Amino acid sequence: HRLGKIDIECEYCEALKWKGEKLGLCCMNSEVILALLLAPPPAIYKLLTEKDPISKLLFVKQAIAYNQVFAFISIGEPPQFPQIYFYDPTNIKAQIDRRYKIMKEKLNKDMLKEIQEELMEFNPFVNTYIQAGNVQA
Structure with missing residues (x-):
């Protein structure tokens, strides 16, 4: 089974998803506000x-x-x-x-x-x- 590219972006939190993943699950359609990750050193x-x-x-x-x-x-x-x-x-x-x-x-x-x-x-x-x-x- 191949997942393909992880290139679908959540419109609310910018999380990346695979084509078959349910949209909005990452941030519950903007109900959960996550801080953006800091750039690594x-x-x-x-x-x-x-x-x-x-x-x-x-x-x-x-x-x-x-x-x-x-x-x-x-x-x-x-x-x-x-x-x-x-x-x-x-x-x-x-x-x-x-x-x-x-x-x-x-x-x-x-x-x-x-x-x-x-x-x-x-x-x-x-x-x-x-x-x-x-x-x-």
């Missing part, structure tokens, strides 16, 4: 819209792994990634090396670095973890 946007097919394929194909390696919680798993912020929050190279090693060297180090730097700059939860690590030290 520049490096994340670049990874998502990369023109180079090899780079884009590397990121998209392993998106779940990249999501896991930067997750703040580990549901049903022993914690491993959030603690990285406790060790030395200013040493990005050490953080990337640790994430790279945990993921058995399957991810691209340059992409890990780009994402790590974006998180340090734009994600408010990173600072919360860094502060918690400083208090704990």
